[in-house]
Amino acid sequence: AQKITQTQPGMFVQEKEAVTLDCTYDTSDQSYGLFWYKQPSSGEMIFLIYQGSYDEQNATEGRYSLNFQKARKSANLVISASQLGDSAMYFCAMRGLLNAGNNRKLIWGLGTSLAVNP
């Protein structure tokens, strides 16, 4: 069965420092995608970054980068130069094979709460 594990319920980081949020996944699929979303206290789920299983390079989007280690089945999110506005819940999610029974379901982790201290 597919599963996403986020082992850090809460994290603290000092403003302007980098922080790594952990995500490990379990799947028997060869083709899959990994996503990170940010959920501030307002509730909206904001897409941050995507990594495909066949992508050879780690994905980057501005201050966000994804440390993808396929053999270890990990897809950690790295936020550089943390800002106060980065305080939020962060969710890792995985999508399996496209058109596998027409199921486009995302599998979600339980999230990590990040607090950025001034």
Added chain:
Amino acid sequence: DGGITQSPKYLFRKEGQNVTLSCEQNLNHDAMYWYRQDPGQGLRLIYYSQIVNDFQKGDIAEGYSVSREKKESFPLTVTSAQKNPTAFYLCASSTRGYQETQYFGPGTRLLVL
């Protein structure tokens, strides 16, 4: 501005009452989804639709119903059969391309009186 809108932001339901949550998108996305989020839990899929007039049950469809009469709209009805409806409901939409990123609306918080 392109995006996904959900209304209302807060919704109160009385016992035995059906309520409908609105979700509209102007991103020209084919696929739309409804999720439920409870405190301390990840998102759980209620229903999803890949094209107009077609939808499939997700993991927790019991007590919910949907329709997809227009590409832009995917309303969710929480019926009286849903015994524990208090939660945060998120609507999302996506393209059908390889990356198929889901983009979310601002959510509706449903409370039972």
